[in-house]
Amino acid sequence: MLVLALRSIRQRPGRFLATLLSAFLGAAIIMTFNSMHDTAAGDGVDAVSSETLGTAAGVVGGYGTLLVFFAVASTLTVNVRQRAAELELLRCSGATPAQIKRMVVGEAVAVALAGAALAVGPAMLGGRALLEMFQDSGQVARSVDYAFGPIALLSGVDITLVAAAGAAFLAVRRVTRGRGERAGAKRFLAYAALVAGAAGAGSTFLSSATDEALMAAPAYGAILLSVGLALLSPGLLRGVLGRLPQAGPSVWLAVRNLRERAAHLAGILVALILFTAVSTATLTMQAVESDAVKASGLVKSVDAKNLETLNLTVVGIIAVFVCLMLVNSLYAATTYRSREFGQQRLAGATPGQVLRVVAAEGVILTLTGVVLGTVAALAGVVPFTVVRTDAVLPDQFAGVWLAMVSVTAAVTLGTSLATARRVLRTPAVGAVALAA
Amino acid sequence: MTMFRTRTRGGHDQGPAPEALRLVKVTRTYGTAENAVTALDGVTLSLARSTFTAVMGPSGSGKSTLLQCAAGLERPDSGIVWVDGAELTGGTEAELTRFRRGRVGFVFQQYNLLDTLTVAQNTVLPLKLAGRRVDRRRVTEILTAVGLGDRLGHRPAQLSGGQRQRVAIARALVTEPRVIFADEPTGALDTRSARQVLLLLQEAVRVHGRTVVMVTHDPVAASYADSVVFLADGRPVGRMDAPTPDAVAERLAHLGDDVTAGV
Numbered sequence: 001m002l003v004l005a006l007r008s009i010r011q012r013p014g015r016f017l018a019t020l021l022s023a024f025l026g027a028a029i030i031m032t033f034n035s036m037h038d039t040a041a042g043d044g045v046d047a048v049s050s051e052t053l054g055t056a057a058g059v060v061g062g063y064g065t066l067l068v069f070f071a072v073a074s075t076l077t078v079n080v081r082q083r084a085a086e087l088e089l090l091r092c093s094g095a096t097p098a099q100i101k102r103m104v105v106g107e108a109v110a111v112a113l114a115g116a117a118l119a120v121g122p123a124m125l126g127g128r129a130l131l132e133m134f135q136d137s138g139q140v141a142r143s144v145d146y147a148f149g150p151i152a153l154l155s156g157v158d159i160t161l162v163a164a165a166g167a168a169f170l171a172v173r174r175v176t177r178g179r180g181e182r183a184g185a186k187r188f189l190a191y192a193a194l195v196a197g198a199a200g201a202g203s204t205f206l207s208s209a210t211d212e213a214l215m216a217a218p219a220y221g222a223i224l225l226s227v228g229l230a231l232l233s234p235g236l237l238r239g240v241l242g243r244l245p246q247a248g249p250s251v252w253l254a255v256r257n258l259r260e261r262a263a264h265l266a267g268i269l270v271a272l273i274l275f276t277a278v279s280t281a282t283l284t285m286q287a288v289e290s291d292a293v294k295a296s297g298l299v300k301s302v303d304a305k306n307l308e309t310l311n312l313t314v315v316g317i318i319a320v321f322v323c324l325m326l327v328n329s330l331y332a333a334t335t336y337r338s339r340e341f342g343q344q345r346l347a348g349a350t351p352g353q354v355l356r357v358v359a360a361e362g363v364i365l366t367l368t369g370v371v372l373g374t375v376a377a378l379a380g381v382v383p384f385t386v387v388r389t390d391a392v393l394p395d396q397f398a399g400v401w402l403a404m405v406s407v408t409a410a411v412t413l414g415t416s417l418a419t420a421r422r423v424l425r426t427p428a429v430g431a432v433a434l435a436a
Numbered sequence: 437m438t439m440f441r442t443r444t445r446g447g448h449d450q451g452p453a454p455e456a457l458r459l460v461k462v463t464r465t466y467g468t469a470e471n472a473v474t475a476l477d478g479v480t481l482s483l484a485r486s487t488f489t490a491v492m493g494p495s496g497s498g499k500s501t502l503l504q505c506a507a508g509l510e511r512p513d514s515g516i517v518w519v520d521g522a523e524l525t526g527g528t529e530a531e532l533t534r535f536r537r538g539r540v541g542f543v544f545q546q547y548n549l550l551d552t553l554t555v556a557q558n559t560v561l562p563l564k565l566a567g568r569r570v571d572r573r574r575v576t577e578i579l580t581a582v583g584l585g586d587r588l589g590h591r592p593a594q595l596s597g598g599q600r601q602r603v604a605i606a607r608a609l610v611t612e613p614r615v616i617f618a619d620e621p622t623g624a625l626d627t628r629s630a631r632q633v634l635l636l637l638q639e640a641v642r643v644h645g646r647t648v649v650m651v652t653h654d655p656v657a658a659s660y661a662d663s664v665v666f667l668a669d670g671r672p673v674g675r676m677d678a679p680t681p682d683a684v685a686e687r688l689a690h691l692g693d694d695v696t697a698g699v
Binding site for chain 2: 252342351
């Protein structure tokens with residue numbers, strides 16, 4: 001089966017590009033930040049520098065692990081879903097579910113290994129740049145030398161491999177088992193996340209304006225709320241669809257398509273909601289905090305600076321991964337619909353109308369994701385702002401929000417429309433015959 | 437040649453043309469210069485209004501290409517196509533789509549119904565896309581006529597092949613086109629369902645005055661038509677009126693004898 005796995009990768013490298021890219025980016029980020037552990041372990045590193053380096057490595061390393069897992073899982077789920085026919089063929093030719101599982105997991109591990117190997121070089125450069133950044137801002141002493149050692153290398157490779165294998169296992173199990181989602185457990189998790197998130201955001205009011213960790217409670221509250229909303233998003237999307245005015249054939253078709261595909265679109269909605277919530281909440285709170293410190297005339301402590309760097313880095317990493325997941329999922333989902341587009345065209349839709357259907361779907365998806373994400377973000381931002389500055393909604397919110405929404409809208413609509421345009425180049429009759 | 441020509445789109449209400457479909461010297465070649473395959477080799481053909489014509493021929497004879505060129509799904513390399521008196525012009529797919537709306541309807545072997553829509557929604561889709569008014573009563577009437585009046589809310593996946601094909605026929609009829617093109621409409625059906633589909637196509641011609649062009653390889657299906665046009669190597673090689681299954685099969689078996697084998 002491993003031979004088959006390797007052969008299947010060699011035959012179709014393009015299909016594994018997204019997985020490779022997420023493994024590469026994930027490994028690069030994990031190694032970059034974990035090399036701070038190696039650096040901190042060097043001779044003659046003072047306590048403050050060591051703590052800064054350790055915090056950075058710990059926080060971002062942890063986030064990185066989660067993100068690699070989600071990104072690889074997302075790309076592999078798409079990959080396995082696309083290959084349903086091939087896997088079915090293997091099963092008909094006598095492959096047991098365990099063999100198929102081994103093949104898919106084997107492929108994922110091979111791709112992850114390649115991604116991790118590719119990531120070593122960039123991670124060394126990135127780590128060096130990161131250390132210089134810390135030194136420039138005075139968070140780490142100039143005398144500290146950069147080191148890329150066993151912690152960085154081992155953690156990068158191990159985490160990437162384990163994440164890839166785990167994600168592949170889950171993805172293929174979902175396919176070989178068929179549909180058996182435990183809706184009850186999912187709903188329980190969603191409500192648990194919502195309650196915990198609301199509690200976290202609400203507990204902000206118990207803190208005072210000068211608390212060091214003031215930002216933690218509302219930030220985690222916003223994240224948990226967005227996770228809860230993300231889990232409930234397919235149902236919420238259906239609710240939105242029922243209330244839309246349906247002017248014109250394109251919106252009419254878009255609403256019906258989305259209603260049927262709501263469960264499949266969950267991954268895209270999750271990415272949209274988490275990105276909007278986490279990035280908007282973190283960046284707004286950071287901006288409020290920085291302005292408040294500036295207004296009070298104090299100089300930021302090293303800890304405060306560390307927090308700022310980490311906040312910005314984490315948001316940056318999340319943004320990159322979410323974009324990767326969105327582009328990959330939307331590209332795959334849209335390519336997969338070639339036959340459906342052909343059928344629409346044969347029923348009398350012009351290519352322009354098909355594109356308008358895709359655009360309408362993208363707009364509805366983006367709006368749903370952004371609104372839910374904004375709700376979660378506000379739940380974190382408002383308590384923080386009230387406690388920190390006595391205002392309710394900070395001035396910085398509008399700008400940050402607009403920037404984040406523009407990014408999501410551009411990525412979602414851009415990918416869907418560009419892919420649909422490409423798909424529409426196949427003549428309708430050919431597109432219908434391809435999958436038949 | 438006194439031909440009723442109009443280049444205005446959507447102008448098919450200016451009175452019916454005497455011929456529902458007319459092809460003059462239509463040629464279509466696939467592939468590049470060295471290994472080009474001529475699918476249609478200067479086909480000239482005209483079909484009168486309210487007729488049911490079957491197009492037959494061996495695999496690779498150009499049947500499907502003929503249908504696609506005549507229906508405006510594909511552009512011929514040269515030659516002219518008139519549908520209901522209007523010349524098929526326009527280069528872009530959007531222009532061709534607008535030309536087809538209201539003039540032609542399609543029935544395919546693979547049904548090509550949208551899985552996300554119900555039976556009723558699939559049927560009204562061409563009207564919606566063309567921006568035309570949807571008359572619910574009329575839609576129910578058409579679906580009842582094809583025997584699916586009690587399945588309006590079903591999805592295609594919940595229907596049998598024969599039922600799906602009847603939805604496709606209802607969808608082709610709903611825009612009241614002059615010509616209905618059917619590409620192997622019974623190719624995936626059992627004999628009973630096939631018979632129902634063929635009778636519906638016949639009814640579209642006899643009762644509603646539509647013109648039906650059907651590509652098929654089944655002599656029994658062809659015998660439901662008023663006449664059969666035989667095609668070999670991209671050229672029409674004969675015609676048979678009032679066909680019977682046996683006569684059609686006999687003729688098909690000897691098609692190769694009539695033409696000099698193309699090199």
